[in-house]
Amino acid sequence: MTDSATLIELDERIAAVRENIRTLTEQAAAYSGAADEDLAATRIAEQEEILAVLLKERETLAR
Known part of the structure; x- marks a missing residue:
C-alpha cells in the first residue's frame, strides 16, 4: 500500500470519527438524565481519543 x-x-x-463525534454531541443534547449524559460523555471522549490517535498517525505519514 x-x-x-x-x-x-x-x-x-x-x-468518520468526526461525524461520530458530531452525531454523539447532537444526541447528548437531546438526552435527559445523568446516566444518559455520562454515557454520551464517555462515548464522545472515546471518539476524541481515537481521533487524536488517527491525527497523530496521519501527521507522521504526511512527513
Missing part, C-alpha cells in the same frame, strides 16, 4: 493510499484511508477514518 502506498503512503497516499494510506493517507486517503486515514482521512476517511478521520472524517
Whole structure:
C-alpha cells in the first residue's frame, strides 16, 4: 500500500470519527438524565481519543 493510499484511508477514518463525534454531541443534547449524559460523555471522549490517535498517525505519514 502506498503512503497516499494510506493517507486517503486515514482521512476517511478521520472524517468518520468526526461525524461520530458530531452525531454523539447532537444526541447528548437531546438526552435527559445523568446516566444518559455520562454515557454520551464517555462515548464522545472515546471518539476524541481515537481521533487524536488517527491525527497523530496521519501527521507522521504526511512527513
